[in-house]
Amino acid sequence: MxxxxxxxxxxxxxxxxxxxxxxxxxxxxxxxxxxxxxxxxxxxxxxxxxxxxxxxxxxxxxxxxxxxxxxxxxxxxxxxxxxxxxxxxxxxxxxxxxxxxxxxxxxxxxxxxxxxxxxxxxxxxxxxxxxxxxxxxxxxxxxxxxxxxxxxxxxxxxxxxxxxxxxxxxxxxxxxxxxxxxxxxxxxxxxxxxxxxxxxxQGSMWFRLYVKGASAHGGTPYEGVNAIEKAQTVLIALKELERVRNNRITDPLFSKVPIPIPINVGVIEGGDWPSSVPDLVKIEGRCGISPDETVEAAKEEFREWVKKLGEKDDWFQKHPVKLEWFGARWFxxxxxxxxxxxxxxxxxxxxxxxxxxxxxxxxxxxxxxxxxxxxxxxxxxxxxxxxxxxxxxxxxxxxxxxxxxxxxxxxxxxxxxxxxxxxxxxx
Amino acid sequence: MxxxxxxxxxxxxxxxxxxxxxxxxxxxxxxxxxxxxxxxxxxxxxxxxxxxxxxxxxxxxxxxxxxxxxxxxxxxxxxxxxxxxxxxxxxxxxxxxxxxxxxxxxxxxxxxxxxxxxxxxxxxxxxxxxxxxxxxxxxxxxxxxxxxxxxxxxxxxxxxxxxxxxxxxxxxxxxxxxxxxxxxxxxxxxxxxxxxxxxxxQGSMWFRLYVKGASAHGGTPYEGVNAIEKAQTVLIALKELERVRNNRITDPLFSKVPIPIPINVGVIEGGDWPSSVPDLVKIEGRCGISPDETVEAAKEEFREWVKKLGEKDDWFQKHPVKLEWFGARWFxxxxxxxxxxxxxxxxxxxxxxxxxxxxxxxxxxxxxxxxxxxxxxxxxxxxxxxxxxxxxxxxxxxxxxxxxxxxxxxxxxxxxxxxxxxxxxxx
Missing domain, CATH: 3.40.630.10 (Zn peptidases)
Known part of the structure; x- marks a missing residue:
């Protein structure tokens, strides 16, 4: 045998x-x-x-x-x-x-x-x-x-x-x-x-973003800046970053994977009163890391992307979105x-x-x-x-x-x- | 005198x-x-x-x-x-x-x-x-x-x-x-x-919306439906409803008011884990009511608007956004x-x-x-x-x-x- x-x-x-x-x-x-x-x-x-x-x-x-x-x-x-x-x-x-x-x-x-x-x-x-x-x-x-x-x-x-x-x-x-x-x-x-x-x-890391607004009474919302509305701009930017990052991935091992390194927004929390314009939104999520990049490089790109929000938007320039890495991270x-x-x-x-x-x-x-x-x-x-x-x-x-x-x-x-x-x- | x-x-x-x-x-x-x-x-x-x-x-x-x-x-x-x-x-x-x-x-x-x-x-x-x-x-x-x-x-x-x-x-x-x-x-x-x-x-009433998603692991988000993303569609629809409702207001008493009867989104909450695709988002806010409409008419229009989400979106048709009136209401x-x-x-x-x-x-x-x-x-x-x-x-x-x-x-x-x-x- x-x-x-x-x-x-x-x-x-x-x-x-x-x-x-x-x-x-x-x-x-x-x-x-x-x-x-x-x-x-x-x-x-x-x-x-x-x-x-x-x-x-x-x-x-x-x-x-x-x-x-x-x-x-x-x-x-x-x-x-x-x-x-x-x-x-x-x-x-x-x-x-x-x-x-x-x-x-x-x-x-x-x-x-x-x-x-x-x-x-x-x-x-x-x-x-x-x-x-x-x-x-x-x-x-x-x-x-x-x-x-x-x-x-x-x-x-x-x-x-x-x-x-x-x-x-x-x-x-x-x-x-x-x-x-x-x-x-x-x-x-x-x-x-x-x-x-x-x-x-795929590796991954958790991120947390704080999006600022300015409070006001809900009857006169134009006197404030709604952080939930500003957060939408941030979410759109994250989608775009996901697209950019995934477009780079050409490894055939990923050919069957719709989104090889997704950016998943898992948690959103903002405001505390229906009649008030919320002045802060917290977003938490998971960013996939490609086997062909380092954690540091992925973080750097993410950080720059968040910073770029201020180039297109006066509010974000004066009130930059705050980025934190927290909790889990897998190489x-x-x-x-x-x-x-x-x-x-x-x-x-x-x-x-x-x-x-x-x-x-x-x-x-x-x-x-x-x-x-x-x-x-x-x-x-x-x-x-x-x-x-x-x-x-x-x-x-x-x-x-x-x-x-x-x-x-x-x-x-x-x-x-x-x-x-x-x-x-x-x- | x-x-x-x-x-x-x-x-x-x-x-x-x-x-x-x-x-x-x-x-x-x-x-x-x-x-x-x-x-x-x-x-x-x-x-x-x-x-x-x-x-x-x-x-x-x-x-x-x-x-x-x-x-x-x-x-x-x-x-x-x-x-x-x-x-x-x-x-x-x-x-x-x-x-x-x-x-x-x-x-x-x-x-x-x-x-x-x-x-x-x-x-x-x-x-x-x-x-x-x-x-x-x-x-x-x-x-x-x-x-x-x-x-x-x-x-x-x-x-x-x-x-x-x-x-x-x-x-x-x-x-x-x-x-x-x-x-x-x-x-x-x-x-x-x-x-x-x-x-x-202006009168006002508080609303609460539940937007459903379907959970999945954040590494394979395409296997689920992200309720935070779906909530963005709902927020856009609310903005549009606000526009439609305010366009009707021609009373000169409101001429100095940028948005006579605003729809203020005051609270958002969804998801509980950064690495998971969230399956539920709660939105709370305040909808202004015009002095020229009844509370019931404003509710009816709001309700119909939320229902209409299902006409444009298969997901919302199968998983309708749930609407509740709660808390405060001022005639x-x-x-x-x-x-x-x-x-x-x-x-x-x-x-x-x-x-x-x-x-x-x-x-x-x-x-x-x-x-x-x-x-x-x-x-x-x-x-x-x-x-x-x-x-x-x-x-x-x-x-x-x-x-x-x-x-x-x-x-x-x-x-x-x-x-x-x-x-x-x-x-």
Whole structure:
């Protein structure tokens, strides 16, 4: 039997074990601050796979003062990160397998047909919060590693397994792992892509704009300046900026995406009395960042665009729109489409799935942005979950997809890590 | 001496008494729920002027179920209305002298240079909350009546003096007085017009609109419908409705007013997450009502306009913008510009002030709307206060203006009430 066949058969033989593992993972309600339980399990599983495990609660100046650090908290007591390292025999390529262990809150319970942490198995699916985003992906990685171990398939390069906290809140977990030196030659992140391969990921940043007006009585509005009306001019300018930014994007990976890097206005708030002319409007939104630009360049263009409002409008010249960056920010992530890890992943996908994979750019950011921008580790996002189910009630994962993903990852990791460095780093 | 000279001299002789009365009135902090003190004083003053006084706390089904009733409360215990009636000798015209006794809260105390209820007299001005809006006006009326009594000038028609609560909160005090039958052939309301004569008053009503969208992730906004973007279409439609409604207004009283009946958008609120496509926007505002239309007609036109959004826009057809009327509503008020009370007031203004009065339409509503629409009592708004000081810190009233206003009102009331009915109601 070939190695591919061996791995395939191993997967088939162990699928009931996978169901058990998925159940266990989902039954750990690892929302923010509640990650410890699943992390202890992950540590145990990694140790069983002969990984050297580092489990720590991220903290410290280097982390919280880092320009890429975003979090509502500065201490992560009770929320450990887990990284396992399995050293290779030498001269191979290293790989980072990155998965976040935090899940978003379950939301309105009345929308759930069953307990959000039931881990119920039904019709080939495991149900529950985090099943798709992204415990199914983490299980696929762990299962891939277990197959490699059980089949005695050894690697020349190192495997670095990240089980991180805080992805849903800005990526402090992956950043902490990077700052501890847990990077590699390339990374795979099995976020829910519905088995599509995403070599590029849109980044994003949140903005806040304050648009000023001048109050007056609503019976004599011409004595004031209505900030809600002025805000319309700002919204039109943002649409125009979105058009300009997206017109520049010619990467074929985005060819199926109507607006590759959208500017989404998510919140508007202004005025406090129907009979008064409002003197302030707040606008909050999310600006997409192209994988081909830096966060700084995107910010600069945005800033200049807002400034330009004053050139066309006397009011804005005297009362400039105020711009703030706040809250979340995800770095765009990318890997060259002809990167050898892309070729290996694609060819293993074809072998396992019997068809060509869909290769696209991701419309949302992942920790791959941090790995790329801060960790110098080009990243591919590819996973078994279903994008549209993430963050919604009645989230589920298809066990078969996890199994297929595990098989693809096992073969890819084996081939990548045994690719010799030939004396120099691949770049 | 002529009667005009007698009244003029009486005013000059009694100006220090007026200052004392103004001080006393301002020192009563008659915010909502705290009107009783000043009402007891008003009752006493009216009784000294030989008025039959009715003091009562408004209540009852007829009031609170009345279509014109607007108030946050249904009982006015502790907030008495006062109406004084002085019967004439017969066959004259009756007059309502209407003033509200409630004042708006003092707001941020740090904006006041002195205690808001100090009643300080300085440089010919009395300072304090309510001085301009409208205790100065009430004092002018009481002083006019006192002059008439002291000078033994008697009337054929009745004088009905309203000292009402709740004007600042929807007019329940005046409505209660009307429902008790305290109406007349015409009314004068000395709200702060800066001595301008307002034969017409803009009415207004508050509206609330809900604009729907469809949520989606901010990275893929094209999968949703942004309610903030849809709200822009609604705002544009409101501007257009404002234009259409104001183009119809040809009354020369509005000739100096840029937008006679504005549609003011005062509040906007939508979305709750920068990275999500918002699915709901709330818009609140105030729609001016022309003195030449009914509230119902204005509502109907507004409603139809909102409905028409669906004709041009598929989204609005499937997800109609929801319209609500809420909170405040002021009836428009008016009197014919060639009404004999207008002629009397104008000619007495000219005699006292030595110049032609400015005659305009008021950009805001008063209880004159209720008197006109519900009480069948055409109303003129004319008073000594300064419009722009109302509701602001460091509000004041000029004593000289109160004195001049009292002199004008005394002569006007005398002439109007002694105008014979000649067997039929003037109309």
């Amino acid at each position: 070939t190695r591919n066949e061996l791995i395939h058969n191993w997967m088939i033989d162990h699928q009931w074990k996978l169901i058990g593992m998925l159940k266990t993972m989902v039954q750990e309600p690892s929302t923010q601050m509640n990650e410890a339980g699943i992390q202890y399990l992950t540590k145990k599983w990694l140790q069983e796979l002969d990984f050297e495990v580092d489990m720590w609660e991220p903290r410290g100046e280097e982390l919280v003062k880092h320009e890429a650090f975003i979090s509502a908290r500065e201490s992560f007591v009770g929320s450990p990160n887990v990284v396992g390292v399995k050293k290779g025999k030498g001269n191979g390529h290293s790989i980072v397998l990155n998965g976040h262990i935090d899940v978003v809150p379950e939301g309105d319970l009345t929308n759930w047909e069953e307990d959000p942490y039931s881990g119920t198995y039904k019709d080939g699916k495991i149900y529950g919060r985090g099943s798709t985003d992204m415990k199914g992906g983490n299980a696929a990685m762990l299962f891939a590693l277990k197959a490699l171990k059980d089949l005695d398939l050894s690697m020349k390069g190192d495997i670095i397994f990240h089980s991180v906290i805080e992805e849903e809140s800005g990526g402090a977990g992956t950043l902490a792992a990077i700052l501890k030196g847990y990077t590699g030659d390339a990374a795979i992140i099995p976020e829910p892509t519905k088995m599509k391969i995403f070599p590029k990921q 765009p992530g990318s890997i060259e489409t002809d990167h050898p890890l892309m070729s290996l992943l694609t060819s293993n996908f074809e072998k396992v799935m019997g068809k060509t994979p869909e290769v696209e750019a991701a419309p949302w950011g992942t920790d791959g942005g941090l790995l790329t921008a801060v960790g110098n580790t080009p990243s591919i996002v590819f996973g078994p979950g279903i994008t549209n189910l993430a963050h919604y009630a009645n989230e589920y994962i298809e066990v078969e997809k996890v199994l297929q993903c595990a098989e693809i990852i096992a073969n890819t990791v084996y081939e990548w890590c045994n690719r010799e460095k030939e004396g120099r780093e691949w770049s | 002529t009667r005009n000279e007698l009244i003029h001299n009486w005013m000059i002789d009694h100006q220090w008494k007026l200052i004392g009365m103004l001080k006393t009135m301002v020192q009563e902090p008659s915010t909502q729920m705290n009107e009783a003190g000043i009402q007891y004083l008003t009752k006493k003053w009216l009784q000294e002027l030989d008025f039959e006084v009715d003091m009562w706390e408004p209540r009852g089904e007829e009031l609170v179920k009345h279509e014109a009733f607007i108030s946050a409360r249904e009982s006015f215990v502790g907030s008495p209305n006062v109406v004084g009636v002085k019967k004439g000798k017969g066959n004259g015209h009756s007059i309502v002298l209407n003033g509200h006794i409630d004042v708006v809260p003092e707001g941020d105390l740090t904006n006041w240079e002195e205690d808001p209820y100090s009643g300080t007299y300085k440089d010919g001005k009395i300072y304090g909350r309510g001085s301009t809006d409208m205790k100065g006006g009430n004092a002018a009326m009481l002083f006019a009546l006192k002059a008439l009594k002291d000078l033994d000038l008697s009337m054929k028609g009745d004088i009905i003096f309203h000292s009402v609560i709740e004007e600042e909160s929807g007019g329940a005090g005046t409505l209660a007085a009307i429902l008790k039958g305290y109406t007349g052939d015409a009314a004068i309301i000395p709200e702060p017009t800066k001595m301008k004569i307002f034969p017409k008053q 428009p008020g008016s009197i014919e510009t060639d009404h004999p009370l207008m002629s009397l007031l104008t000619s007495n203004f000219e005699k006292v002030m030595g110049k032609t009065p400015e005659v305009e339409a008021a950009p805001w509503g008063t209880d004159g709307g209720l008197l006109t629409a519900v009480g069948n009592t055409p109303s003129i708004v004319f008073g000594p206060g300064i419009t722009n000081l109302a509701h602001y810190a460091n509000e004041y009233i000029e004593v000289e203006k109160v004195l001049q206003c009292a002199e004008i009102i005394a002569n006007t009331v005398y002439e109007w009430c002694n105008r014979e009915k000649e067997g039929r109601e003037w109309s």
